[in-house]
Structure formats: structure tokens, C-alpha cells
Amino acid sequence: MATTSRIAIVGAGNVGATAAYALMLRGLFAEIVLIDQTPERAAAEATDIADANAIAQPVRIWAGDYADVTDASILVITAGAATKAGEPRTAIAGKSAVIVRDCVRQAMEAGFDGILVVASNPADVMTQVAQAMSGLPSERVIGTGTLLDSNRFRKRIADQLSVAPGALEALVLGEHGDSEVMAYSTVRIGGMELETYLAGQSFDRPAIAHDVMRAGYTIAEGKGYTSFGVATAIARICEAIHRDERVILPVSTMLRGQYGIEGIYLSLPCLIGAGGVLRILTPALAADEQTALLASADILRQTLQAAG
Structure with missing residues (x-):
């Protein structure tokens, strides 16, 4: 299992970018890499956080790709379908499952062997989808849950x-x-x-x-x-x-x-x-x-x- 001080976040939307910012402020990891299907979005968020980092903890933050997850000890998945106004989280399960499976597949093909933390909605079901796709022991695939x-x-x-x-x-x-x-x-x-x-x-x-x-x-x-x-x-x-x-x-x-x-x-x-x-x-x-x-x-x- 990877032991480096690198964390990778798949999904540079509102949740993923805010999580990266929160992690930067804590100074927990030496490296934070953002991965997104829209590389420009990931690059913009990484640059914005890195600029804020100039007066915070020393952390390397960049927009990368799945090759960068190989050396990550933790992989956070926030990518998934978005709910519409008033729509329950469970309504997007099918759409989110397609996205989460693809993210996990690419991460595992790149050689990820750390701990998965899943925040994609609906969180519990997407965590189970991620665990099944990854083949990792269930104790190493954790949902943000409640x-x-x-x-x-x-x-x-x-x-x-x-x-x-x-x-x-x-x-x-x-x-x-x-x-x-x-x-x-x-x-x-x-x-x-x-x-x-x-x-x-x-x-x-x-x-x-x-x-x-x-x-x-x-x-x-x-x-x-x-x-x-x-x-x-x-x-x-x-x-x-x-x-x-x-x-x-x-x-x-x-x-x-x-x-x-x-x-x-x-x-x-x-x-x-x-x-x-x-x-x-x-x-x-x-x-x-x-x-x-x-x-x-x-x-x-x-x-x-x-x-x-």
C-alpha cells in the first residue's frame, strides 16, 4: 500500500476544489493533485489554491492525470452526477455509478493501491460501487457517509x-x-x-x-x-x-x-x-x-x- 504524502482528488468541482483547499490549509500532505475530465477546470482550481498556499503551509498543488495516483496514499472521489432542485440524491444513482466506475477503473489501471474516500452522491451506494470496481478490501474504501x-x-x-x-x-x-x-x-x-x-x-x-x-x-x-x-x-x-x-x-x-x-x-x-x-x-x-x-x-x- 502506498505510503507517500500525496493525496489525489478526482473531481475538481465545488466539493473537490473546496476539499483540496481545506486539506491545503491543514498542511497534512506534501502533495495535492487535482484530476478532472475538464483539465482546464482542474488547472484553474489548482492555480487558485496554490496562490492561496503562498501564505499558508508548504504544499505542492497541481492539476494532473491518473498517472499521478500511483504514488498517492489516499484517493478522494467527488466526481458524479449533480442533483436538480428538490431531487433526492438517490435519483442520480445510475448516472453517478457510470462516472464513479470509470474513475475507479482508471485509477486502478494506473496502479493505485491506497485508501479510497468517496463523496460522490448518493454517497453510500457510490462507495459500494467504487469498492466493487476497485477490488480493494472494504476497509480501504470509505464513504463520507453521515x-x-x-x-x-x-x-x-x-x-x-x-x-x-x-x-x-x-x-x-x-x-x-x-x-x-x-x-x-x-x-x-x-x-x-x-x-x-x-x-x-x-x-x-x-x-x-x-x-x-x-x-x-x-x-x-x-x-x-x-x-x-x-x-x-x-x-x-x-x-x-x-x-x-x-x-x-x-x-x-x-x-x-x-x-x-x-x-x-x-x-x-x-x-x-x-x-x-x-x-x-x-x-x-x-x-x-x-x-x-x-x-x-x-x-x-x-x-x-x-x-x-
């Missing part, structure tokens, strides 16, 4: 409780999409369960769930796309891998019987390190949350089948 959703969940709970988001734990599980599960049973504030902390205080669960699930759509309706949130999630996952942090993050991974779910990618809390997903964790969930997680898995199976 990391961003969990951050949104924490923030909105924190806003209602008037505490800092860092003061609490909270997980969104399952699909990164409309069937995602707000796992209130995982919420902890200073080690206290949510109901204990509330002590009768009013708390609008439906509003939070709706806001978290619709957040991506709301942002896209306002500015045409999402970028900063998912780019930060990408950077965080890459950081955990690169530094072998062994941190727990809710990411999309292949389930092998957890909660009775087999052979499908969806998000659960995972131990992340240099080898990718080192362990999949199974927190104790409420009965309705487990039921919702199974339903989410079924939707992802159907979407995967429809993607061909």
Missing part, C-alpha cells in the same frame, strides 16, 4: 440546549440521505443521556430531525450546491487516516452482520486509522432506531440494484 449529518445533528441539538457542539456526542446512522436515522439514544451531554439532561425541558425532536435531513437541500436551494460541510468531512477523514489517529467517526462502510445487516454500505461509528476502517462499532440503539436502520439498509439495497 459524518456531516452527525455534525449537523450535534450543532442543532447544541443550539436548542444553548451549549457548545463540542460539549455533546450525537450520531446520525444509516444512509446519507432521506432515510438517515437520528440516533437520539447516542446523545450524551457531559456523559448524561439526553432525557436525563433535559429534566423536563422542552425539546423539539421533529424540528431537529427535519432540519438535519433537509439541510443539504436547503443549502443547495440557496446557493446551487453544497461544498464547505462535505469538504470539511472529507478533510477530517483523510486526516484521521494520514495521522493514524484511531478516532471514532460515523462513516459509510460495508456491514458484515451488524444489526442483522449484511453486504451493504451504510454509516455506523467506525474506528479510523492508517489502514482505513479498523473496527465497526455497534452502539445500543432504541428499538425504533434499529427498525429505522433496517429500513434505511433496504432503501440502499434498492438504490444499489437500480444503479446497475
Whole structure:
């Protein structure tokens, strides 16, 4: 497996370019290469980021091609079809699958042997498509999954409780999409369960769930796309891998019987390190949350089948 300090990003659109910028600011990698089907776009974004880099961390940033992924330790795929206004992520599965398979095929033919991080929508299904195409072990093909959703969940709970988001734990599980599960049973504030902390205080669960699930759509309706949130999630996952942090993050991974779910990618809390997903964790969930997680898995199976 490649061990160089190079990361390659396929897809120099809003998400890919923002992820490259976030990674540049962190100074994690000595080299960042952008690859896009429109080389001019990749070159322009690389030059723009490199200009900003003049007053940041020393990083080499350039627009390249698939030959450059051979020495990359991590390959991020953001390329895929774009949703239209109000369209669910699952609606573009077929179109995205064609794009993702082609990207992965070219990367593997070029000799890539690192860890794949997939952010193309619909994220869970595209991660499974990428893993099947790559032939890499599933622990080395990771989807951004519900990391961003969990951050949104924490923030909105924190806003209602008037505490800092860092003061609490909270997980969104399952699909990164409309069937995602707000796992209130995982919420902890200073080690206290949510109901204990509330002590009768009013708390609008439906509003939070709706806001978290619709957040991506709301942002896209306002500015045409999402970028900063998912780019930060990408950077965080890459950081955990690169530094072998062994941190727990809710990411999309292949389930092998957890909660009775087999052979499908969806998000659960995972131990992340240099080898990718080192362990999949199974927190104790409420009965309705487990039921919702199974339903989410079924939707992802159907979407995967429809993607061909």
C-alpha cells in the first residue's frame, strides 16, 4: 500500500476544489493533485489554491492525470452526477455509478493501491460501487457517509440546549440521505443521556430531525450546491487516516452482520486509522432506531440494484 504524502482528488468541482483547499490549509500532505475530465477546470482550481498556499503551509498543488495516483496514499472521489432542485440524491444513482466506475477503473489501471474516500452522491451506494470496481478490501474504501449529518445533528441539538457542539456526542446512522436515522439514544451531554439532561425541558425532536435531513437541500436551494460541510468531512477523514489517529467517526462502510445487516454500505461509528476502517462499532440503539436502520439498509439495497 502506498505510503507517500500525496493525496489525489478526482473531481475538481465545488466539493473537490473546496476539499483540496481545506486539506491545503491543514498542511497534512506534501502533495495535492487535482484530476478532472475538464483539465482546464482542474488547472484553474489548482492555480487558485496554490496562490492561496503562498501564505499558508508548504504544499505542492497541481492539476494532473491518473498517472499521478500511483504514488498517492489516499484517493478522494467527488466526481458524479449533480442533483436538480428538490431531487433526492438517490435519483442520480445510475448516472453517478457510470462516472464513479470509470474513475475507479482508471485509477486502478494506473496502479493505485491506497485508501479510497468517496463523496460522490448518493454517497453510500457510490462507495459500494467504487469498492466493487476497485477490488480493494472494504476497509480501504470509505464513504463520507453521515459524518456531516452527525455534525449537523450535534450543532442543532447544541443550539436548542444553548451549549457548545463540542460539549455533546450525537450520531446520525444509516444512509446519507432521506432515510438517515437520528440516533437520539447516542446523545450524551457531559456523559448524561439526553432525557436525563433535559429534566423536563422542552425539546423539539421533529424540528431537529427535519432540519438535519433537509439541510443539504436547503443549502443547495440557496446557493446551487453544497461544498464547505462535505469538504470539511472529507478533510477530517483523510486526516484521521494520514495521522493514524484511531478516532471514532460515523462513516459509510460495508456491514458484515451488524444489526442483522449484511453486504451493504451504510454509516455506523467506525474506528479510523492508517489502514482505513479498523473496527465497526455497534452502539445500543432504541428499538425504533434499529427498525429505522433496517429500513434505511433496504432503501440502499434498492438504490444499489437500480444503479446497475
